[in-house]
Amino acid sequence: MSSKRRRAERDGTFAGATPGRAIIDIGSNTVRMVVYGGTMRAPTVLLNEKVSARLGRDIATDGKLADEAIDLAMRGLKRFALLLDDLGVDDVETVATAAVREASNGSQFVKELKKLGFKPRIISGEEEACLSASGVAGAFPGATGTVADLGGGSLELVTIENGKPGQAVSLPLGTLRLPEYRGDSRSEMRKALEKALKKGAPQIEKGQPLYLVGGTLRTMAVYAMQEQGHPLSDPHGFMLEPDEAKSHIGKALAKESVESLKERDRISSMRAEKLPDASVLAEAMLSRFGPSCLIFSSWGLREGLLYDRLPDHAKAQDPLLAGVGVFATQRGSPQTLAARIAGWTVDAAPPQKHGTERLRLAATMLALASMQIEPNIRLPQAIDWALHKRWIAVSSKDRAMLAAAIAANGNALDLPDEVRELASEDALNEAMCWGLAVRLARRLGARSRRSLQVSRLLVADKTLVLRLAESHEALFGIPTEKDMKLLAGRLGVDWKVDIIPDDELLENELI
Structure with a gap:
């Protein structure tokens, strides 16, 4: 089937987004395929499917990929190949990590992958670490500190400065190998892991953030969020101070069993089995590296593969605005309209002590997009966008401000x-x-460009002023008067409307 025909057939498959790239990540625990759409600076995940093949389960004992694990992996990979062909996704990158690169039968497994049409690349531990660092750099522009990526077969550690990877190492401390370090107590296991880290970790400057990557570590973040009663649900960007980490990860998890963890929401059976050992590793890293804080990242190796392929000008884009821009455009809020409205409102309601212009523009895009939601479900759904959707490069405070702006746009002032x-x-x-x-x-003018061209909004002499061209005086109706009063009241100023002859509305006042 031709690519053109496949593209025609897949139209509408993913609710307004076209699948553009796919990455297949063959790890020691899982074989995963992710299909991405939207802008690759802040890609939209259209399909994320995994097979828990546990390819690396026997590496430590006999150095081979287990036959049963290979069968599970190949079953999933055959499905992936068929899905990608039917969807017409031609840009597919396939990488294999610790299990395949260390297994004596890894090369034979790679040959089977090639028969399915994949072009697998076995990446070294150092390359894996640098790719994870690139993913963190894409999610946290200008990141400086250390990245720790915990997989099934290995722990990758890499320093990062201003978004650039530095010294990188790969240590045999993956979740499948951590049981080897168990002793008679958590403290004994922690000391053994600290010793392994001291021997193999790069020289790490203390007092800098430690970025944690990998599914088990994200589950650890989910657990800590539950312990805190945190109002957000996405572990990406969640931060713990060292004392908080010792409490919510060390002391709390020490009291848990695998069975009690399995009973918790959002903790799978596989992660529940790995979490106790991983929490001891986290304690060891806290002790050994002395970080200023722990920051959990949902972006890692796969996103690093995407980010590294971007041209420099695309890397320089703001990931929040890139992601929100695509999302809002698909929901009736084109970026050009949002930019015009943001420009029209900036003199009256600029970012001040707490906000930034990038956050205000993102709030404008989401507020406009929210108007496409049915009124009876608009407010909770739009607030969920702000609080729980995976936006990149935003803090918890930023999310709350996005939600407050969206709510106020709908005249919902009781947050x-x-x-x-x-x-x-x-x-x-x-x-x-x-x-x-x-x-x-x-x-004011039903989002028309003309209404913004014949008016201006500003605050002068502690008064909110709407300047309106004489030809459009009738735009100032009862709804507009109510909106002026609401905004002026929130700003704590008086308000007035100035009707100006069209020929006196200066060109430099036009939007």
């Missing part, structure tokens, strides 16, 4: 408790002013 837990009243008030200004802008 949910989960929003108020994440930011101060001053920060939320600033964001609500953004949302009320967007509300005024879109309702």
